[in-house]
Amino acid sequence: MSDRRVVVTGMGVLAPNAHGLEAFAGALRAGKSGIRFHQHLADAKFGCQVGGIPEGVDELQGRYLSQEELLAMNPNMVYAAIAAIDAWTDAGLERSTEKVDWDTGAIIGTGIGGIDTIAEKLAPRVDQGKVGRLGSTMVEQIMSSGNSARVAGLLGLGNQVTTNSSACNTGTEAVIDAFFRVREGRAERMLAGGSEGSSKYIWAGFDGMKVLNRTKNGAPAEASRPMSASAAGFVPGSGAGVLVLESLESARARGARIYAEVLGGDVNCGGHRMGGSMTAPNPVSVQRCIRAAVRMAGVQPREIGAINGHLTATFADPHEVANWSKALELKPDEMPLLHSTKSLIGHALGAAGGIECVASVLELHHGFVHGSANCDDLHPDIAPFERRVARRTVELPLEVIAKASFGFGDVNGCVVFRKWKS
Amino acid sequence: MEQQAEVMGKVVEILRPFVKNADALSSVSMETSILKDLKVNSARLVDIVLEIEDAFGIAVSDEQADQVKTVGDAVTLIMKTGKA
Numbered sequence: 001m002s003d004r005r006v007v008v009t010g011m012g013v014l015a016p017n018a019h020g021l022e023a024f025a026g027a028l029r030a031g032k033s034g035i036r037f038h039q040h041l042a043d044a045k046f047g048c049q050v051g052g053i054p055e056g057v058d059e060l061q062g063r064y065l066s067q068e069e070l071l072a073m074n075p076n077m078v079y080a081a082i083a084a085i086d087a088w089t090d091a092g093l094e095r096s097t098e099k100v101d102w103d104t105g106a107i108i109g110t111g112i113g114g115i116d117t118i119a120e121k122l123a124p125r126v127d128q129g130k131v132g133r134l135g136s137t138m139v140e141q142i143m144s145s146g147n148s149a150r151v152a153g154l155l156g157l158g159n160q161v162t163t164n165s166s167a168c169n170t171g172t173e174a175v176i177d178a179f180f181r182v183r184e185g186r187a188e189r190m191l192a193g194g195s196e197g198s199s200k201y202i203w204a205g206f207d208g209m210k211v212l213n214r215t216k217n218g219a220p221a222e223a224s225r226p227m228s229a230s231a232a233g234f235v236p237g238s239g240a241g242v243l244v245l246e247s248l249e250s251a252r253a254r255g256a257r258i259y260a261e262v263l264g265g266d267v268n269c270g271g272h273r274m275g276g277s278m279t280a281p282n283p284v285s286v287q288r289c290i291r292a293a294v295r296m297a298g299v300q301p302r303e304i305g306a307i308n309g310h311l312t313a314t315f316a317d318p319h320e321v322a323n324w325s326k327a328l329e330l331k332p333d334e335m336p337l338l339h340s341t342k343s344l345i346g347h348a349l350g351a352a353g354g355i356e357c358v359a360s361v362l363e364l365h366h367g368f369v370h371g372s373a374n375c376d377d378l379h380p381d382i383a384p385f386e387r388r389v390a391r392r393t394v395e396l397p398l399e400v401i402a403k404a405s406f407g408f409g410d411v412n413g414c415v416v417f418r419k420w421k422s
Numbered sequence: 423m424e425q426q427a428e429v430m431g432k433v434v435e436i437l438r439p440f441v442k443n444a445d446a447l448s449s450v451s452m453e454t455s456i457l458k459d460l461k462v463n464s465a466r467l468v469d470i471v472l473e474i475e476d477a478f479g480i481a482v483s484d485e486q487a488d489q490v491k492t493v494g495d496a497v498t499l500i501m502k503t504g505k506a
Contacts, residue, residue: 068440068441071439071466071469136466136468
């Protein structure tokens with residue numbers, strides 16, 4: 001049962017600029033920004049007062065979740081649930097209130113988790129000596145696995161259900177781990193991706209580090225500027241992206257619609273050596289990760305039509321582009337089209353990889369590369385790659401796309417998808 | 423002291439967000455089991471007791487809370503504790 005082929009048969013996305021696959025694909029094509037000014041960030045004296053928060057969730061959540069379920073769910077869990085239910089439905093799978101699906105599991109990661117619940121509810125009551133008034137709903141909202149555990153209950157999942165966490169690599173790592181599990185025959189289907197809530201408590205630490213952009217509070221849509229000479233830090237985002245990864249034999253047996261094949265993937269760590277640290281990537285490990293993923297995928301670098309990069313709008317962007325070029329052994333003019341979904345939705349932290357994998361597969365499926373916004377003033381170190389930076393949406397018959405994420409802790413993930421041809 | 427029917431009405435409204443079987447609320451009686459009939463998650467009994475304490479201005483001990491199995495148990499406890 002080893003080395004089975006793994007395909008994507010369903011997807012769900014709740015992003016700052018759209019909810020649902022059709023709306024998200026449209027928003028990407030149109031370059032619709034989901035970045036807004038948020039008064040509550042200004043009130044808390046954040047330097048960065050803009051961010052990406054999915055809209056309309058208060059109304060939306062009641063269509064997916066009962067009042068009883070919502071009693072014990074913070075936004076991180078709600079986002080994961082909406083994206084997972086959408087992915088499940090999109091894959092053509094049935095929901096049963098009785099049966100357990102022993103062949104399906106979930107790896108839905110989160111970077112920061114339920115810190116908003118801790119800050120708003122748990123810590124104040126504990127400090128006031130009111131532990132007896134915490135009620136029963138704290139633990140399931142603050143345990144790291146709360147997002148995937150809730151999804152397991154909603155869908156009756158009986159295979160492995162867990163939450164991974166590797167900072168900004170979380171969502172991509174989840175997809176790769178789930179890919180390996182299905183490939184090895186340990187599950188027929190895995191829901192995979194990431195979610196992140198949208199609380200000031202989740203974002204404050206990054207603002208304190210001065211790694212968020214504080215120069216565009218008056219122009220939110222221009223605030224997220226990956227690859228730009230005027231990039232001044234990332235814009236915090238939130239939401240969820242979940243993919244249904246399935247064995248090809250299972251997908252074929254039930255006549256499922258197939259979006260793409262997962263050809264290969266790799267995760268590693270730079271060990272905080274050779275320039276790497278808790279907050280900076282070891283370039284050698286980044287290149288090793290990309291090479292390993294491409295090697296496993298069995299494609300030549302020139303076959304890769306586009307790279308949906310990590311590209312957050314920090315000092316690391318030029319280094320990332322250089323690492324791609326070295327790893328693929330391609331000169332600037334030979335490179336796949338470079339673009340950053342974060343230019344439209346911000347950096348959704350633990351959800352970023354999940355949402356951006358959904359974006360990548362949609363690009364393959366529909367045949368386009370969305371424009372990377374706000375980089376008309378390309379960073380001088382990226383200037384040699386100018387012809388390969390997708391500043392505007394390009395319609396093209398994309399066959400292979402590479403998606404990578406790089407996270408605090410010096411951790412990396414790279415996954416390669418191929419458009420499915422029946 | 424509030425009449426039993428009035429107390430029961432308030433208890434039902436406290437229970438409403440916690441029930442998984444909403445249909446059972448339409449035919450609720452003193453004998454209705456909170457866990458078996460209304461399908462309330464047993465962990466949520468803690469939250470229900472906290473809400474009862476707030477709504478009726480009473481203090482419920484852990485031992486008293488453990489005895490609450492039916493809607494009637496909650497109503498009786500509230501009326502008894504209120505009188506005390």
